[in-house]
Amino acid sequence: MKLKKDINILIIGLGIIGGSYAMALKKQGYYVSAITKEKSDIDYALKNKIIDYGTTEIEEDLIGNSDLVIFALYPGIFIGWLTEHQHLFKSGAILTDVTGVKSCIVHEIQSLLREDIEFIAAHPMAGKESSGVQNSDDSIFKGANYIIVPTDKNSESAIELCSDLGKILGFKDISVLSPEKHDEMIAFLSQLTHCIAVSLMCCSDGENLERYTGDSFRDLTRIARINDLMWSELFSLNKEALLSQMDKFKNSFDELYEKIKSDDIDGVRKMMRYSTERRKLFDKTN
Amino acid sequence: MKLKKDINILIIGLGIIGGSYAMALKKQGYYVSAITKEKSDIDYALKNKIIDYGTTEIEEDLIGNSDLVIFALYPGIFIGWLTEHQHLFKSGAILTDVTGVKSCIVHEIQSLLREDIEFIAAHPMAGKESSGVQNSDDSIFKGANYIIVPTDKNSESAIELCSDLGKILGFKDISVLSPEKHDEMIAFLSQLTHCIAVSLMCCSDGENLERYTGDSFRDLTRIARINDLMWSELFSLNKEALLSQMDKFKNSFDELYEKIKSDDIDGVRKMMRYSTERRKLFDKTN
Numbered sequence: 001m002k003l004k005k006d007i008n009i010l011i012i013g014l015g016i017i018g019g020s021y022a023m024a025l026k027k028q029g030y031y032v033s034a035i036t037k038e039k040s041d042i043d044y045a046l047k048n049k050i051i052d053y054g055t056t057e058i059e060e061d062l063i064g065n066s067d068l069v070i071f072a073l074y075p076g077i078f079i080g081w082l083t084e085h086q087h088l089f090k091s092g093a094i095l096t097d098v099t100g101v102k103s104c105i106v107h108e109i110q111s112l113l114r115e116d117i118e119f120i121a122a123h124p125m126a127g128k129e130s131s132g133v134q135n136s137d138d139s140i141f142k143g144a145n146y147i148i149v150p151t152d153k154n155s156e157s158a159i160e161l162c163s164d165l166g167k168i169l170g171f172k173d174i175s176v177l178s179p180e181k182h183d184e185m186i187a188f189l190s191q192l193t194h195c196i197a198v199s200l201m202c203c204s205d206g207e208n209l210e211r212y213t214g215d216s217f218r219d220l221t222r223i224a225r226i227n228d229l230m231w232s233e234l235f236s237l238n239k240e241a242l243l244s245q246m247d248k249f250k251n252s253f254d255e256l257y258e259k260i261k262s263d264d265i266d267g268v269r270k271m272m273r274y275s276t277e278r279r280k281l282f283d284k285t286n
Numbered sequence: 287m288k289l290k291k292d293i294n295i296l297i298i299g300l301g302i303i304g305g306s307y308a309m310a311l312k313k314q315g316y317y318v319s320a321i322t323k324e325k326s327d328i329d330y331a332l333k334n335k336i337i338d339y340g341t342t343e344i345e346e347d348l349i350g351n352s353d354l355v356i357f358a359l360y361p362g363i364f365i366g367w368l369t370e371h372q373h374l375f376k377s378g379a380i381l382t383d384v385t386g387v388k389s390c391i392v393h394e395i396q397s398l399l400r401e402d403i404e405f406i407a408a409h410p411m412a413g414k415e416s417s418g419v420q421n422s423d424d425s426i427f428k429g430a431n432y433i434i435v436p437t438d439k440n441s442e443s444a445i446e447l448c449s450d451l452g453k454i455l456g457f458k459d460i461s462v463l464s465p466e467k468h469d470e471m472i473a474f475l476s477q478l479t480h481c482i483a484v485s486l487m488c489c490s491d492g493e494n495l496e497r498y499t500g501d502s503f504r505d506l507t508r509i510a511r512i513n514d515l516m517w518s519e520l521f522s523l524n525k526e527a528l529l530s531q532m533d534k535f536k537n538s539f540d541e542l543y544e545k546i547k548s549d550d551i552d553g554v555r556k557m558m559r560y561s562t563e564r565r566k567l568f569d570k571t572n
Contacts, residue, residue, distance in 0.1 A: 125500045145498050175497060185498050188490055193502045195542055196482060201561035203538035204474055204531070210567045211461060212431050212471050214411045216479045217568065219505040224565045228558035232551050239546060245490070246543050252489035253539075256481055257532050260525060265518050272514035275487035279510045281496045282503065 003068070003164045005029055010066035012081065014041045014054070016128060017098045018072030019136030022051045024169045027138065033062055041133045050136055063088040068165075071097040075105055076233055083112060091116040094158055096165065098124050100186060101238040102149045102179035110153045120158040121149040123182065124171065125190075129225045138170060143284075146171035149182045187241035192249055194231060195242070197224040289354070289450045291315055296352035298367065300327045300340070302414060303384050304358030305422030308337045310455045313424065319348055327419045336422055349374040354451075357383040361391055362519055369398060377402040382448055384410050386472060387524040388435045388465040396439045406444040407435040409468065410457065411476075415511045424456060429570070432457035435468045473527035478535055480517060481528070483510040 009025055011018045014036035022032045022045065033053040036042060042054035055062065063069075063085065071078055078099065089095075095117060099105060106121045113119055126144040128135060146166035150159050159176065166174040177185065201224035235242055259267040295311055297304045300322035308318045308331065319339040322328060328340035341348065349355075349371065357364055364385065375381075381403060385391060392407045399405055412430040414421060432452035436445050445462065452460040463471065487510035521528055545553040 125498065144500065147498065173497065185492070185495065188492065189495060189499055189503045193486070193506045195539070195546075196486065196506060197502075198558055198561040199539040199542050200479070200482065200535060201564050202542075202557050203534040205564075206471070206474065209471065209475060211459065212411065212433065213475055213568050214430060216483075216509050217475045218570070219508055220479045220482065221565055221568060222505055223502050224561045226558045226562055228555040228562070231558060232554045235546050235554060236549065236551060239549075243543065243547055246539075246546075248489040249486060250536075250539065250543075253481070253485040253532075253536065256485050256488075257529065257536075260481075260521050260532075261529055263522065263525075265522060268518045268521060269514040271488050272484055272512045272517060275484040275510045276512055276514065278487050278491075279507055282499050282507060284504070 003030075003161060003168060007031075007067040008033065008065050010035065010062065010069045011051070012036075012069060012071050013073040014045055014051070014133045015072060016131050016133065016135045016137075017124065017126075018070070019045060019050055019133035020126075020138045020140060021070055021072065021098070021124075021169060023136050024138035024141060026050065026052065028168055033066070035059070035062070036133075045133050045136075050133065058085060058088070060088055064090050066090065067093060068161075069093060069095045071095065071099075073097075074230060074233060075099050075101060075237055079105060079108060079112075082109060086112075086114055086117065089114070089117050093117050094161060095119040096122050096162055098122065100190070100234050102182045103241075104237045106149060106151055106179045110151060118155060118158045120154050120162045121151075121179070122162050122166070123147045123149060123186070124166075124169070126171075129223065131227055131230075141170040143172045145173045145175065147182060148174065148176045149179050150176065151179065183238050183241045184245075187238055187245040188248075191235060191238060191242045192245045194223050194226060195235075195246060196249070197221050198226060200224065289316075289447060289454060293317075293353035294319065294351050296321065296348065296355045297337070298322075298355060298357050299359040300331055300337070300419045301358060302417050302419065302421045302423075303410065303412075304356070305331060305336055305419035306412075306424045306426060307356055307358065307384070307410075307455060309422050310424035310427060312336065312338065314454055319352070321345070321348070322419075331419050331422075336419065344371060344374070346374050350376050352376065353379060354447075355379060355381045357381065357385075359383075360516060360519060361385050361387060361523055365391060365394060365398075368395060372398075372400055372403070375400070375403050379403050380444055380447060381405040382408050382451065384408065386476070386520050388468045390523045392435060392437055392465045396437060404441060404444045406440050406448045407437075407465070408448050408452070409433045409435060409472070410452075410455070412457075415509065417513050417516075427456040429458045431459045431461065433468060434460065434462045435465050436462065437465065469524050469527045470531075473524055473531040474534075477521060477524060477528045478531045480509050480512060481521075481532060482535070483507050484512060486510065 011034045014034045034051045045051045126140040297320045300320045320337045331337045412426040434448045
């Protein structure tokens with residue numbers, strides 16, 4: 001199932017990700033509407049031609065005429081919104097999302113949803129250290145990963161449509177993962193790295209350190225500038241997987257600590273050589 | 287004391303840092319010689335006009351005619367080289383270095399050195415993930431910090447000359463720190479960050495993770511590709527300061543871990559807000 005040009009797309013939640021989706025889709029000729037909380041965000045998006053139409057109201061006609069609905073809300077309010085308003089969707093509508101954690105929401109949503117509507121979860125692995133529709137920028141999708149997270153309740157055609165959406169948005173790689181595999185991966189690659197950056201930034205209040213800071217420290221702490229509302233919620237929703245990855249890192253860090261402490265230079269070098277070899281896998285290939 | 291144009295500069299050890307020094311100095315019109323172990327490195331440097339003259343031998347005339355000698359050797363062999371060959375230096379010669387740790391070498395070198403020669407320690411905070419004279423690149427000094435690390439045995443004029451050298455090499459900021467302050471700072475900003483990157487790279491052998499890797503993980507592990515010979519030596523030489531910084535990080539990481547585990551969302555958000563505020567200090571200003 002391809003994303004036809006004449007469909008109506010509705011984005012719920014116009015922050016940086018919702019705005020960047022709208023920007024990319026409108027550039028490709030789609031008609032894009034949005035519902036969001038703040039009037040000023042709608043005004044900004046209309047003025048800057050990010051959307052074709054926008055409102056802060058629950059407009060029944062708008063929702064009832066939408067073929068593809070993209071939820072770009074914080075996970076905590078996403079399920080509440082659906083429960084309250086799902087009776088307004090047209091039969092056959094496809095819903096998708098941009099949420100960074102999956103196990104905790106996908107199954108619940110698929111259970112509560114009307115049978116004639118399909119929710120196919122997706123995670124665009126792209127972002128910035130800024131937030132808000134004013135920072136919308138569809139170039140963040142270039143070279144990034146788009147992950148489709150289906151369950152056995154999803155149809156092949158919805159997976160295909162979601163894949164097409166990822167391509168239209170400009171993502172480089174489109175993959176498919178189960179909710180559990182997704183959450184394990186995201187706990188390691190994204191949440192653990194944010195925990196490390198925050199801990200590093202918090203662990204020393206030394207003065208004037210910034211005068212001597214080089215690229216290593218800057219690179220490790222770039223993501224220490226963090227949206228505390230969103231990330232604390234994501235951590236909490238993926239708590240078990242995250243704590244398990246944090247344990248693994250702690251073990252590895254403790255191992256290195258003990259080797260340095262006991263003057264086990266060979267052991268330290270062995271870890272460094274393993275690290276160097278394994279890092280090569282993660283070089284950008286594009 | 288300014289670095290006069292007609293002086294003879296000798297670099298001992300032609301790796302990436304020695305080579306990049308030579309490149310920058312020769313571009314500024316200085317006559318630069320080098321002594322290094324491998325004939326092929328001398329050949330490369332001569333062919334690519336990185337140096338004016340080079341040899342793998344301990345040439346007495348060359349050493350005896352050098353006004354400024356820059357040691358770009360691993361710390362472990364640096365002191366041995368000096369002990370063996372210091373009788374060859376001309377009276378009044380100034381020696382400096384590029385070593386990444388200071389307390390463990392500066393005092394020892396200043397004690398063993400002939401009285402008519404001055405050693406002024408310096409640390410160019412610049413580098414790459416690659417090594418060898420073939421990777422020489424004087425652009426790595428642009429925007430970087432150059433730290434002069436004098437003791438009370440150093441003269442004002444040697445500190446001034448060293449500062450002039452940093453400017454000529456193209457460094458953005460030239461600072462002065464005591465050996466102990468330098469080592470504490472480097473343990474935190476540089477060595478701890480490398481320990482974190484290596485531990486993160488070693489802590490999971492999950493397959494196919496590279497397919498989903500975004501910028502966060504890549505940024506945190508860029509320096510996980512590491513020269514194990516050099517860095518294990520630097521860690522070992524700065525062991526106490528490094529272990530102390532690793533302890534601080536462990537405490538901070540454990541604090542975050544416990545807050546996530548006990549669902550203390552407010553506590554997690556508080557750490558994130560502190561981290562976000564403090565990170566602003568470290569933004570590049572140029």
